[in-house]
Amino acid sequence: MSLKKTQLYQYHKEHGRLIEFAGFEMPVWFEGIIPEHNAVRNAVGIFDTSHMGRMRAEGPDAERFLNYIVTNDVSALEPGRGLYTVMCNERGGIVDDLIIYKLTPERFFVVYNASNREKDFNWFMRHSEGFDVELHDVSDEIAMIAVQGPKALRTLEKISSRPLSDVDRFQIVETRLSGVEAMAARTGYTGEDGFEVFIFDATPERPEKALQVWNALLEAGEEFGIKPCGLGARDSLRLEAGLCLYGNDIDENINPLEARLRWVVKFKKPQGFIGREALLRIREEGVKRLRVGIMMEERGIPRKGYEIWDGEGKEKIGVVTSGGYSPTLNVGIAMGYVPREYRKIGTPVRINIRGRLARGKIVKFHPFYDETKYGWRRVEA
Amino acid sequence: MSEEYEVPEGLYYTEEHEWLKVLDDGNVLMGITDYAQKQLHEIVYVELPEVGKDVERMDAIGTVESVKAVSDVYSPISGTIVEVNEALLDSPELLNEDPYGEGWIAKMKPRNLDADLKELMTAEEYKKHIEALHH
Numbered sequence: 026m027s028l029k030k031t032q033l034y035q036y037h038k039e040h041g042r043l044i045e046f047a048g049f050e051m052p053v054w055f056e057g058i059i060p061e062h063n064a065v066r067n068a069v070g071i072f073d074t075s076h077m078g079r080m081r082a083e084g085p086d087a088e089r090f091l092n093y094i095v096t097n098d099v100s101a102l103e104p105g106r107g108l109y110t111v112m113c114n115e116r117g118g119i120v121d122d123l124i125i126y127k128l129t130p131e132r133f134f135v136v137y138n139a140s141n142r143e144k145d146f147n148w149f150m151r152h153s154e155g156f157d158v159e160l161h162d163v164s165d166e167i168a169m170i171a172v173q174g175p176k177a178l179r180t181l182e183k184i185s186s187r188p189l190s191d192v193d194r195f196q197i198v199e200t201r202l203s204g205v206e207a208m209a210a211r212t213g214y215t216g217e218d219g220f221e222v223f224i225f226d227a228t229p230e231r232p233e234k235a236l237q238v239w240n241a242l243l244e245a246g247e248e249f250g251i252k253p254c255g256l257g258a259r260d261s262l263r264l265e266a267g268l269c270l271y272g273n274d275i276d277e278n279i280n281p282l283e284a285r286l287r288w289v290v291k292f293k294k295p296q297g298f299i300g301r302e303a304l305l306r307i308r309e310e311g312v313k314r315l316r317v318g319i320m321m322e323e324r325g326i327p328r329k330g331y332e333i334w335d336g337e338g339k340e341k342i343g344v345v346t347s348g349g350y351s352p353t354l355n356v357g358i359a360m361g362y363v364p365r366e367y368r369k370i371g372t373p374v375r376i377n378i379r380g381r382l383a384r385g386k387i388v389k390f391h392p393f394y395d396e397t398k399y400g401w402r403r404v405e406a
Numbered sequence: 407m408s409e410e411y412e413v414p415e416g417l418y419y420t421e422e423h424e425w426l427k428v429l430d431d432g433n434v435l436m437g438i439t440d441y442a443q444k445q446l447h448e449i450v451y452v453e454l455p456e457v458g459k460d461v462e463r464m465d466a467i468g469t470v471e472s473v474k475a476v477s478d479v480y481s482p483i484s485g486t487i488v489e490v491n492e493a494l495l496d497s498p499e500l501l502n503e504d505p506y507g508e509g510w511i512a513k514m515k516p517r518n519l520d521a522d523l524k525e526l527m528t529a530e531e532y533k534k535h536i537e538a539l540h541h
Contacts, residue, residue, distance in 0.1 A: 042447075
């Protein structure tokens, strides 16, 4: 099977180290994961996220349809605003996590995971029966670039036809980027301030507009030390921010309550939604395990699949779902699921690192880092 | 992105990308090759073997971890670990910066050096080995 390529493949091939991800040939790094990671935490970096799934949902029932599919309340959105949500199966398991933007009362734009492109679109199609809504998979027609970091706003504004400082988090606006028609949303997957931009009329066969914006961003951000970033830094940044990766931290056998995504489940939506009854039952019975953050207190890097043990090293209590080296904290960090009684911050745990039970503890993990020093909430000095 | 790999003459190499250097006193130094460190990239953590330990040829004697991956380090020969490079514990990046010099991993006292050397590759052979991995 040959791998798919994004609109920016030519750049990646010339400048990056390529790997396979979700059926795409993507850059894992350009210069290195650590310098790219640090560029985003301290200044600005750009990521090609054109491999992600994107869909338009249009029609009189578009809002009612989406509200039935996902757990969060789409009807609460004003035009020009978006929200983070999950969608569940009938058992309450997470089919995917996604962002939904309301462009106009009858036009919505949906962004979902690259690894779930086909599964999700089929899921949407299957459940759209009886709704007056048209669904269009536009994943290959629109390029997507994430501009992330404390200097993302200033970088993007330099090539934008409209000012962007008035754009709120999860707001989406139309603009022209170095003359190219686009949308910019104040969202991201790094914990930092920044934008995800959507470039219209840019297919893998006609990548000129995507390349033009990519190169314009690199030039605009040069004064701030901008770096092109690969999937490696994307993963280490989202891990430090405590954000879930589908397939690791959430999947169809994990429900949003144990994943600590209760805040995106709106039980009181009058219409109901797929998975509501199962989730109500789970809430009634109480969740048995919870997603937690772990920081190592000994040398060693926890990785996906490693066992989590209790603090005395007597028994296995869970499994690491995402883990790695944190460049910002210079220590191994992880997320995983453990029984409720271990959820408290400060609880000692062990990680089985190739046979050695290395010491760690449960920590605040959304995000792992100090929010007065890093992340979008920090006040610019 | 094309890359060049440094493969010094006079060293011996394993298929798993360790190098071995025979010292004047009959002991050997070993480490991982330039190719290995470039594949791993950004090494952030090293586990070293115990001094005094007896190992067989191609035993896993340590691990090297980069941001992205974990890799075992294999002993190129049978023998005893007589010294390890403890500087790597605090400065694992030495493996990236100077894999054949300051990034050495262990000094060993060989048990059966002549026979073991026959199992290892010369610089010429190792160059062909890594070329083959890329075609």
